[in-house]
Amino acid sequence: MEIKLKYGIDNLLFGMKEQDVIKVLGKPDTQYKDEEENVVFMYNARKLRLILYKEEDYKLGYITTSEPSAKLFGTTLIGKNWSEIFPILEKxxxxxxxxxxxxxxxSYFNEDNWIFFHVDYNEIVKVEVGAVFSDKDDFDWKF
Structure with missing residues (x-):
């Protein structure tokens, strides 16, 4: 599962609508609305949480994963020490x-790429990626 900064993860692209996500991953294990009325899809086996923003006509805008196969720059992240991954990010x-x-x-957050790395006991336990904004302060949808 490859994280593509500013784009999404694998075939999941920021800007996809509910039916597009279901075509790629199938029906979610759980679906609910959060406190802001966004639609949240949970895929348990894939360890993915997807948020489709209500204010943006329910487009995919945020992805959270703790899947051990999640990669960035060809390197797996989950379970790795932050001190091992940080030099790869810098490079x-x-x-x-x-x-x-x-x-x-x-939590380590890079705003330009809207990515969070959550580190517990010096190990990355979760990664969050979100759609980024264009120069006009609108989302830069990739789908």
Missing amino acids: NKLKAFETDTIEGMM
Whole structure:
């Protein structure tokens, strides 16, 4: 499962509608609406959570994964030490990270690519990627 910065993951592209996602992955194991009325698809075996934004006519705008096969720049992420992955990110020009700590879990966020790495006990446990904005402050949909 390859993370494609600013585009999505594998064949899932930011901007897909509900029926497009279902064509690629099938029906979700769980579907619900969050507090903002966005549609959330959960795929348990794939360890994927997809958010389709209500304000954007239910387009896919956010993906969360803890799937061990998730890769970025050809390198698997989940379960790897942050200190092992960070040099690979730097080499690929992902250098500017905002950090936050909640209950001992570190989060590293790169706004230009809208990607979060959640690190617990120095291991990456979850990755979140989102659609980015264009120069006009609109989403830069890829589908």
